[in-house]
Amino acid sequence: xxxxxxxxxxxxxxTRNGVxxxxxxxxxxxxxxxxxxxxxESGSGKSVACYSMLGLIPKPPGRIEGGxxxxxDQDLLTxxxxxxxxxxxxxxSIIFQDPMTxxxxxxxxxxxLIEPLLLHTDMSRKQAWQKATELLLEVxxxxxxxxxxxxxxxxxxxxxxxxxxxxxxxxEPDIIxxxxxxxxxxxxxxxxxLKLLKELQVRxxxxxxxxxxDLSVVADIADNIAVMQQGKIVEQGSxxxxxxxxxxxxTQKLLAAVPDSExxxxxxxxxxxxxxxxxxxxxxxxEKHGNQVRAVDKVSLRVExxxxxxxxxESGSGKSTLGRAILRLVNPSHGKILFEGQDITELKAxxxxxxxxxxxxxxxxxxxxxxxxxxxxxxxxEPLLLHNIANKxxxxxxxxxxxxxxxxxxxxxxRYPHEFSGGQRQRIAIxxxxxxxxxxxxxxxxxxxxxxxxQAQILDLLLELxxxxxxxxxxxxxxxxxxxxxxxRILVMKHxxxxxxxxxxxxxxxxxxxxxxxxxxxxxxxxxxxxxxGSVGGPDR
Amino acid sequence: MxxxxxxxxxxxxxxxxxxxxxxxxxxxxxxxxxxxxxxxILGFVIVICVLAPWIMPYGYxxxxxRLGASAPSAAHWLGTDTFGRDLLTxxxxxxxxSLMVGFIxxxxxxxxxxxxxxxxxYVGGRVDAIMMRLVDIFYALPFMIFIILLMVVFGRNLFLxxxxxxxxxWLTMARIVRGQVQSLRQQEFVEAAISLGLPPTAIIxxxxxxxxxxxxxxxxxxxxxxxxxxxxxxxxxxLGIQPPMSSWGLLISYGVESMEEYPxxxxxxxxxxxxxxxxxxxxxxxxxxxxxxxxxxx
Numbered sequence: 001x002x003x004x005x006x007x008x009x010x011x012x013x014x015t016r017n018g019v020x021x022x023x024x025x026x027x028x029x030x031x032x033x034x035x036x037x038x039x040x041e042s043g044s045g046k047s048v049a050c051y052s053m054l055g056l057i058p059k060p061p062g063r064i065e066g067g068x069x070x071x072x073d074q075d076l077l078t079x080x081x082x083x084x085x086x087x088x089x090x091x092x093s094i095i096f097q098d099p100m101t102x103x104x105x106x107x108x109x110x111x112x113l114i115e116p117l118l119l120h121t122d123m124s125r126k127q128a129w130q131k132a133t134e135l136l137l138e139v140x141x142x143x144x145x146x147x148x149x150x151x152x153x154x155x156x157x158x159x160x161x162x163x164x165x166x167x168x169x170x171x172e173p174d175i176i177x178x179x180x181x182x183x184x185x186x187x188x189x190x191x192x193x194l195k196l197l198k199e200l201q202v203r204x205x206x207x208x209x210x211x212x213x214d215l216s217v218v219a220d221i222a223d224n225i226a227v228m229q230q231g232k233i234v235e236q237g238s239x240x241x242x243x244x245x246x247x248x249x250x251t252q253k254l255l256a257a258v259p260d261s262e263x264x265x266x267x268x269x270x271x272x273x274x275x276x277x278x279x280x281x282x283x284x285x286x287e288k289h290g291n292q293v294r295a296v297d298k299v300s301l302r303v304e305x306x307x308x309x310x311x312x313x314e315s316g317s318g319k320s321t322l323g324r325a326i327l328r329l330v331n332p333s334h335g336k337i338l339f340e341g342q343d344i345t346e347l348k349a350x351x352x353x354x355x356x357x358x359x360x361x362x363x364x365x366x367x368x369x370x371x372x373x374x375x376x377x378x379x380x381x382e383p384l385l386l387h388n389i390a391n392k393x394x395x396x397x398x399x400x401x402x403x404x405x406x407x408x409x410x411x412x413x414x415r416y417p418h419e420f421s422g423g424q425r426q427r428i429a430i431x432x433x434x435x436x437x438x439x440x441x442x443x444x445x446x447x448x449x450x451x452x453x454x455q456a457q458i459l460d461l462l463l464e465l466x467x468x469x470x471x472x473x474x475x476x477x478x479x480x481x482x483x484x485x486x487x488x489r490i491l492v493m494k495h496x497x498x499x500x501x502x503x504x505x506x507x508x509x510x511x512x513x514x515x516x517x518x519x520x521x522x523x524x525x526x527x528x529x530x531x532x533x534g535s536v537g538g539p540d541r
Numbered sequence: 542m543x544x545x546x547x548x549x550x551x552x553x554x555x556x557x558x559x560x561x562x563x564x565x566x567x568x569x570x571x572x573x574x575x576x577x578x579x580x581x582i583l584g585f586v587i588v589i590c591v592l593a594p595w596i597m598p599y600g601y602x603x604x605x606x607r608l609g610a611s612a613p614s615a616a617h618w619l620g621t622d623t624f625g626r627d628l629l630t631x632x633x634x635x636x637x638x639s640l641m642v643g644f645i646x647x648x649x650x651x652x653x654x655x656x657x658x659x660x661x662x663y664v665g666g667r668v669d670a671i672m673m674r675l676v677d678i679f680y681a682l683p684f685m686i687f688i689i690l691l692m693v694v695f696g697r698n699l700f701l702x703x704x705x706x707x708x709x710x711w712l713t714m715a716r717i718v719r720g721q722v723q724s725l726r727q728q729e730f731v732e733a734a735i736s737l738g739l740p741p742t743a744i745i746x747x748x749x750x751x752x753x754x755x756x757x758x759x760x761x762x763x764x765x766x767x768x769x770x771x772x773x774x775x776x777x778x779x780l781g782i783q784p785p786m787s788s789w790g791l792l793i794s795y796g797v798e799s800m801e802e803y804p805x806x807x808x809x810x811x812x813x814x815x816x817x818x819x820x821x822x823x824x825x826x827x828x829x830x831x832x833x834x835x836x837x838x839x
Binding site: 044172324327329349350352353355356357359360363364365368369370371372373374375382383386387416429432436 | 729732734748833
């Protein structure tokens with residue numbers, strides 16, 4: 001008998017607008033020494049399924065409608081709150097998605113780590129402290145004794161996630177539920193955390209339930225995989241069977257959504273660069289106060305007309321700042337920016353206005369980049385009216401044309417952003433950016449906040465628009481797979497400097513810099529991405 | 542396929558052009574029963590107060606000393622006060638003053654506070670520092686001394702009273718708005734507006750202020766009663782309205798004095814004030830929801 005046996009679990013949410021079947025009769029089991037991955041888009045019920053077993057969903061509106069979850073000879077679904085609390089502390093623990101918000105900022109790391117020990121065991125404070133220190137070492141935090149006395153803000157995102165893992169392990173649970181534990185992290189850090197989780201699972205012989213929206217993340221670590229869609233498990237099996245013999249169309253769609261092809265570079269005449277940047281520097285803070293940050297440091301680059309230039313790097317590498325500086329959304333400290341041959345480095349806001357029409361930006365987070373109090377109509381009409389592209393008579397028609405071109409249904413024209421899904425919102429934002437028929441667009445991680453299948457759709461939309469409107473694009477991303485799929489050339493950025501440049505093919509097959517190599521190394525599910533896992537389904541795109 | 546496109550275009554063309562936030566808010570407000578009841582009561586009270594000289598059978602200073610303080614009767618529905626003046630008439634006339642003070646002083650606070658706070662928060666940097674220090678200085682001025690000075694210099698008049706109260710109330714509003722705007726300014730949709738080439742004033746009025754309306758409306762509905770009570774307090778000290786003119790605040794404070802002998806002198810003005818404040822609160826709640834597109838559109 002497996003460690004955890006879930007049978008026909010049903011969790012419904014009773015809302016004003018009717019019953020939402022968040023989890024609709026799923027069954028699975030997890031055993032010792034197994035990493036079980038649950039894959040699904042946001043809203044597929046993957047987190048609700050796990051949280052409901054531990055009594056962690058809001059009730060009401062949530063209600064467990066049926067099924068059982070047997071763990072250590074008891075049915076978790078029938079336990080009282082106080083019994084569940086014991087399970088949560090000692091039997092099953094959870095690692096949350098965002099390490100930045102899941103640690104209490106006002107408690108030292110050590111205090112937070114020993115809290116469950118003092119609560120659930122009869123260890124003395126000293127013993128608990130000793131144990132916590134050992135654990136910190138085990139999860140790869142050097143200098144653990146000293147770090148026990150550090151505050152959460154003194155840790156980076158990856159380090160915090162290590163602390164979270166230590167915290168989850170400290171009561172020696174049999175099962176760890178990891179809810180998208182690496183989604184908020186950089187690629188290279190993600191690779192380290194995944195490796196750590198796998199090691200711990202093997203060494204301690206525990207069960208890990210790994211929740212993720214991204215198949216490629218679990219490609220290297222999962223033993224078994226369940227694919228969830230709309231509250232149901234549509235396919236379940238060993239890793240190999242899922243990757244090689246996926247039969248359900250949704251699984252195939254997920255596999256196909258992994259951008260696994262390489263763009264053949266467009267032939268360019270290379271006559272006139274649309275954007276030319278010379279020795280650009282953006283510094284924040286001041287040298288005098290010793291808090292100067294060189295976000296962008298002496299960067300020179302050319303963006304040729306008609307190309308998609310990929311810009312990759314980890315968070316903090318200055319890639320977003322560079323993109324914004326080129327559009328003069330951030331003021332450069334030194335250097336020169338030429339747009340269509342014109343020096344725009346020193347232009348004032350009013351002088352920039354006519355140029356803004358030709359250079360636009362697509363932002364990362366479609367939840368933040370749309371004004372929540374403006375309908376689609378207002379959002380799209382604004383640039384059209386501002387730059388006199390439409391007048392009152394033609395406005396309706398122009399707005400509809402825009403909606404058509406980004407694939408939004410016309411009947412949604414009077415809806416507000418919150419009524420749309422992430423992918424649709426990004427379509428609105430893209431519509432706003434192309435409304436003025438710009439020549440040049442900076443896309444700042446436009447798909448990193450989206451689910452994998454949606455991500456593929458948005459990428460294809462971008463490619464289509466680039467084609468149709470003769471756009472030139474600077475595509476900023478931390479995801480090498482995405483960049484490779486879309487870019488003609490790739491620039492690699494580290495600590496504010498450009499370290500490597502080349503075509504996608506060059507970068508992937510023959511990286512020159514160690515840093516680039518480590519980035520490539522860290523791509524989750526490389527085998528999947530590079531098409532090395534046998535006959536991975538999905539049409540070539 | 543072409544058929545559906547056809548109907549879509551048709552229905553879309555019949556659609557009203559760009560419904561503004563305000564129209565949309567009105568549609569949503571109308572669906573909120575409590576808010577509409579509040580609006581109705583408030584409207585009724587305002588109409589009665591405005592029409593007072595034409596519909597009230599007595600004058601507000603008309604005395605009938607023989608009557609003294611009499612309990613409610615057929616001739617005087619809500620009774621009379623110690624000078625034999627009709628209480629209903631005095632409440633209605635008092636409402637004119639209270640409502641005027643409430644709305645005008647709040648409007649001043651709203652107008653000045655929101656634009657001041659929005660500018661300080663949006664521009665930021667040194668401008669913000671200077672503007673907010675100015676607010677701090679105003680905060681530090683003892684309110685009473687400020688009012689007394691105003692009265693001494695300009696003489697006692699009603700208009701000045703509105704101005705003085707408004708001049709104090711906008712400070713908090715400015716602070717609230719500034720804080721909200723500061724966090725809004727970091728949002729990507731503001732950056733998107735900049736990258737579209739929108740001028741700062743358009744960004745502030747189109748993108749920033751609509752997004753602070755929620756807390757502003759709530760604070761406004763809290764300000765109106767506060768202002769009414771402030772007027773009562775000032776009048777009680779002899780700095781505001783003078784008898785025989787009256788206001789709700791004054792009527793209540795006189796009512797308190799004779800609460801035991803003539804309870805109606807306290808109860809009825811109190812009821813008038815509470816009723817108005819209740820309606821205001823319901824309306825304010827409704828407005829806040831109406832301005833928030835996220836608050837259910839079913």
